[in-house]
């Protein structure tokens with residue numbers, strides 16, 4: 007559009023335009039609707055900017071900004087701890103699952119007949135209906151007492167581990183320096 011006059015507007019608002027340049031701008035603006043609208047908008051913006059620059063800053067601005075920054079920092083720390091806690095628990099579950107699968111695989115290679123019985127019991131279970139109860143009975147029978155105990159032990163160990171981990175994360179959360187900052191704001 008009228009780049010020359012846009013530049014003149016900017017110079018005029020910055021106080022860098024010569025009087026004859028300002029006259030030229032005003033003369034153009036009276037005849038150009040597009041530049042007139044832009045000039046009005048720019049002048050309004052400039053007035054608002056000047057007013058904002060002269061408005062007194064709140065007395066405790068620095069204090070507020072510092073508190074806000076500290077809170078943001080604490081939030082970052084909190085999410086870091088939460089993230090690492092989740093990562094650790096995920097690794098624990100992965101480790102326990104791998105151990106369980108390994109033990110089951112070991113048991114399976116030593117007890118191929120039981121595995122076959124287990125698979126047929128599972129198939130019976132999946133076929134559902136009247137076979138379901140019989141399937142559960144076969145399943146329980148095919149599992150030796152020791153294997154059942156091992157499975158239960160693994161489950162209990164996993165649950166205990168996760169509970170301990172959760173307690174640890176919760177205990178840490180009370181020591182997070184960020185909590186006292188956000189609580190005392």
Ligand SMILES: [Zn+2]
Nearest residue numbers: 008011038041
């Ligand atoms: Zn124009």
